[in-house]
Amino acid sequence: MTQSTEEFMLDDIIRGCPHSRDYLISILQAVQDRYGYLSRESIYRISDYLDLPESKIYGVATFYNQFRLKPPGKFQIHVCRGTACHVKGSAGILDTIGRELGIEVGGTSKDGLFSLDTVACLGACSIAPVITINGKFYGRLDNKKVQSLVKKLKRQGDGT
Amino acid sequence: MTNKSRVYIGMGTCGLATGADLVKAAAEEWFLKKGVCGQITPTGCVGFCQMEPIMDVVAENGIRISYGAVEPAEVAGILQGALADGDYSRGKIIGQYKNGASFLSDIPFIEEHPFFKKQVKFVLKNCGIINPASLSEYKERGGLTGLERALKAGPKGVVEEIHESGLRGRGGGGFPTGKKWRLAQSNDAAQKYIICNADEGDPGAFMDRAILEGDPFALIEGMIIAGFAIGASQGIIYCRAEYPLAIERLESAIDTLKKEKLLGHSLDKNGFHFDLRVKKGAGAFVCGEETALIASIEGRRGMPRPRPPYPSDSGLFERPTVVNNVETLANVTGIMREGAEFFSSMGTKNSKGTKVFALTGKIRNTGLVEVPMGITLKEIIYDIGGGIAQDKSFKAVQIGGPSGGCIPKSYIDTEIDYESLKGVGAIMGSGGLVVMDEDTCMVDVARFFLSFITNESCGKCIPCREGTQRLFEILDYIVSPYSKMKSEEENLRRFNMVMELENLAEVIKRTSLCGLGQTAPNPVLSTLRFFRNEYEAHIYERKCPAKACRGLLTYEIDTDICTGCTLCSKSCPTGAVVGEKGKAHYIIEDKCVHCGTCLDVCRFGAVKVS
Numbered sequence: 001m002t003q004s005t006e007e008f009m010l011d012d013i014i015r016g017c018p019h020s021r022d023y024l025i026s027i028l029q030a031v032q033d034r035y036g037y038l039s040r041e042s043i044y045r046i047s048d049y050l051d052l053p054e055s056k057i058y059g060v061a062t063f064y065n066q067f068r069l070k071p072p073g074k075f076q077i078h079v080c081r082g083t084a085c086h087v088k089g090s091a092g093i094l095d096t097i098g099r100e101l102g103i104e105v106g107g108t109s110k111d112g113l114f115s116l117d118t119v120a121c122l123g124a125c126s127i128a129p130v131i132t133i134n135g136k137f138y139g140r141l142d143n144k145k146v147q148s149l150v151k152k153l154k155r156q157g158d159g160t
Numbered sequence: 161m162t163n164k165s166r167v168y169i170g171m172g173t174c175g176l177a178t179g180a181d182l183v184k185a186a187a188e189e190w191f192l193k194k195g196v197c198g199q200i201t202p203t204g205c206v207g208f209c210q211m212e213p214i215m216d217v218v219a220e221n222g223i224r225i226s227y228g229a230v231e232p233a234e235v236a237g238i239l240q241g242a243l244a245d246g247d248y249s250r251g252k253i254i255g256q257y258k259n260g261a262s263f264l265s266d267i268p269f270i271e272e273h274p275f276f277k278k279q280v281k282f283v284l285k286n287c288g289i290i291n292p293a294s295l296s297e298y299k300e301r302g303g304l305t306g307l308e309r310a311l312k313a314g315p316k317g318v319v320e321e322i323h324e325s326g327l328r329g330r331g332g333g334g335f336p337t338g339k340k341w342r343l344a345q346s347n348d349a350a351q352k353y354i355i356c357n358a359d360e361g362d363p364g365a366f367m368d369r370a371i372l373e374g375d376p377f378a379l380i381e382g383m384i385i386a387g388f389a390i391g392a393s394q395g396i397i398y399c400r401a402e403y404p405l406a407i408e409r410l411e412s413a414i415d416t417l418k419k420e421k422l423l424g425h426s427l428d429k430n431g432f433h434f435d436l437r438v439k440k441g442a443g444a445f446v447c448g449e450e451t452a453l454i455a456s457i458e459g460r461r462g463m464p465r466p467r468p469p470y471p472s473d474s475g476l477f478e479r480p481t482v483v484n485n486v487e488t489l490a491n492v493t494g495i496m497r498e499g500a501e502f503f504s505s506m507g508t509k510n511s512k513g514t515k516v517f518a519l520t521g522k523i524r525n526t527g528l529v530e531v532p533m534g535i536t537l538k539e540i541i542y543d544i545g546g547g548i549a550q551d552k553s554f555k556a557v558q559i560g561g562p563s564g565g566c567i568p569k570s571y572i573d574t575e576i577d578y579e580s581l582k583g584v585g586a587i588m589g590s591g592g593l594v595v596m597d598e599d600t601c602m603v604d605v606a607r608f609f610l611s612f613i614t615n616e617s618c619g620k621c622i623p624c625r626e627g628t629q630r631l632f633e634i635l636d637y638i639v640s641p642y643s644k645m646k647s648e649e650e651n652l653r654r655f656n657m658v659m660e661l662e663n664l665a666e667v668i669k670r671t672s673l674c675g676l677g678q679t680a681p682n683p684v685l686s687t688l689r690f691f692r693n694e695y696e697a698h699i700y701e702r703k704c705p706a707k708a709c710r711g712l713l714t715y716e717i718d719t720d721i722c723t724g725c726t727l728c729s730k731s732c733p734t735g736a737v738v739g740e741k742g743k744a745h746y747i748i749e750d751k752c753v754h755c756g757t758c759l760d761v762c763r764f765g766a767v768k769v770s
Contacts, residue, residue: 024459059461066443083608121360126174126526127209137173
């Protein structure tokens with residue numbers, strides 16, 4: 001895809017939203033939905049469109065947990081760190097995943113396959129501990145289940 | 161067999177996570193194979209999450225039986241039995257519904273099941289029973305009659321009725337809803353707003369998600385009534401982005417109501433019309449605070465501001481605004497449908513109606529329960545929850561999330577009521593009940609909440625931003641081994657901080673800007689109050705009685721069990737495990753950082769903890 005079509009698509013997403021500051025978060029969400037993260041370029045574009053300094057947009061983007069400024073991995077893993085999950089051992093699950101993948105929270109593996117984040121609560125406390133991989137829920141986990149899950153994903157990733 | 165036979169499958173988030181989609185596929189396959197025209201309807205969550213996936217089968221004769229923990233492989237058998245052979249007993253039966261005249265004498269009613277027996281379904285009346293996308297099913301169960309009554313009573317009448325019912329905000333603070341509405345109603349601004357706070361940020365709470373996913377019309381009806389009562393023509397539902405399914409169902413419900421001309425069209429003779437939109441949150445716990453939530457809707461960083469002015473005078477875009485929680489608004493629908501008197505007949509003197517709790521943690525029956533106010537914690541945990549999982553002993557129940565507290569065994573007879581919970585150092589909060597057993601360390605729980613708060617503090621006021629960080633450091637010190645410290649001097653300094661723990665917590669409580677900061681030290685204060693002995697064991701004896709704080713444990717390898725597989729020495733981050741391949745390994749105490757990795761990776765159970 002050439003640079004110009006990419007830019008055109010970005011503008012298209014941004015213009016789909018009303019021209020007003022209170023839609024800033026919605027615009028950021030729409031851009032992140034498409035690209036997986038907020039690039040420097042996209043922040044410049046949004047700044048032009050809303051006539052708002054880049055610093056303000058950066059301020060909003062870094063305030064909320066949802067936004068990423070770096071590209072995510074092919075498999076985005078979110079580990080729930082809510083109370084129920086904590087009581088049922090989510091700290092161990094997080095350690096195990098980090099160890100298996102060799103990355104820390106907020107990081108992306110060198111091959112670009114995995115990124116690991118925590119989330120305050122996924123609201124699926126009754127099947128704690130819970131993680132999501134690309135939005136799909138996996139509940140009632142333990143260290144062993146997580147290990148085999150990660151191994152499966154690694155195989156899938158190598159296959160492509 | 162005709163198309164009267166129906167299958168309902170609980171497809172809320174927890175249902176889907178446990179394989180409800182596979183169950184649905186299996187049911188579809190059975191219908192296709194049999195060439196039978198039956199209807200498969202996805203529903204929200206009935207609350208009994210422990211038994212998910214749940215499948216209800218409605219036979220032609222109207223008998224509705226609920227099956228729990230359904231495996232995709234047994235779906236065909238259950239359906240063949242219930243819909244073709246007249247044998248309802250295949251599968252794990254939860255119970256049958258009282259569904260008209262016909263019922264089976266040998267299957268217990270679902271209301272008799274211990275999990276449901278003490279529950280009173282007022283807000284969750286439809287959740288898991290109806291198709292959340294079907295307005296006609298909602299109407300069949302009394303939907304929209306509350307709105308009709310409200311329109312007849314007029315705005316003043318509605319506010320009076322809500323006031324009389326004694327309804328208090330279900331989001332945490334417990335402010336009387338009628339009073340809030342009265343303030344907004346008396347303001348004669350041309351533009352007012354009603355906002356639904358669906359940013360359920362409390363870790364361990366998911367009651368709002370269940371309502372949004374299972375009965376979106378009830379919430380929207382409540383919002384229209386609220387808008388009518390206070391004179392707001394615009395409503396916004398601020399829903400967290402972590403609930404994609406809830407957002408999808410809300411948006412589809414709004415579309416349906418627009419087509420039915422209930423949204424965006426004149427509803428009464430004075431031309432009252434109401435518009436509603438959903439705004440996705442972006443993940444910030446502090447946005448549960450109303451002024452922060454308003455800032456977030458305006459596209460800014462979600463930071464609270466000092467009150468007054470209260471949102472009822474100057475809120476969204478500086479217009480009068482009422483912010484109500486999901487459960488509160490769903491209660492409004494119920495009150496307008498059944499009447500204030502019915503509502504206030506449930507509950508205690510100062511806390512009326514019911515409350516939905518998310519029952520989780522080390523308990524047998526996890527799930528969502530709705531109970532009348534005034535029930536005791538003991539009844540919820542033992543009668544409804546079935547007691548502690550794996551027959552361990554009960555230690556405490558955490559209620560109210562990061563702003564709440566831990567209630568110990570000695571106070572388990574406490575009644576659920578806004579005031580009585582405050583009396584034992586907790587709060588009603590949004591309704592998360594996390595049960596803890598003997599293996600849970602209370603210092604670790606307090607540290608967990610503090611780490612949550614330090615991550616989520618917006619940073620605006622110093623007591624919360626800096627104070628909670630210091631509190632966290634102190635707790636971190638308490639659960640860390642000595643070797644982590646740099647020098648004796650630092651150890652001494654840290655010890656001084658421990659002496660200041662309580663004092664610092666009090667300062668944060670008194671001086672923080674918003675409700676979240678003011679309640680942030682609660683987990684520390686309440687665990688200190690009831691579990692001081694655990695703190696002392698950590699500090700003086702350097703021991704964790706629950707064996708949960710890894711930093712205070714010592715690890716040893718049992719040389720009789722160790723096979724010398726080298727897995728532990730390979731995974732040890734500091735090279736503290738040494739030994740030859742095929743021979744027993746051992747741990748060098750000085751190098752060990754107590755991370756517990758060797759314990760996790762050992763496949764033979766050779767690593768012992770003391």
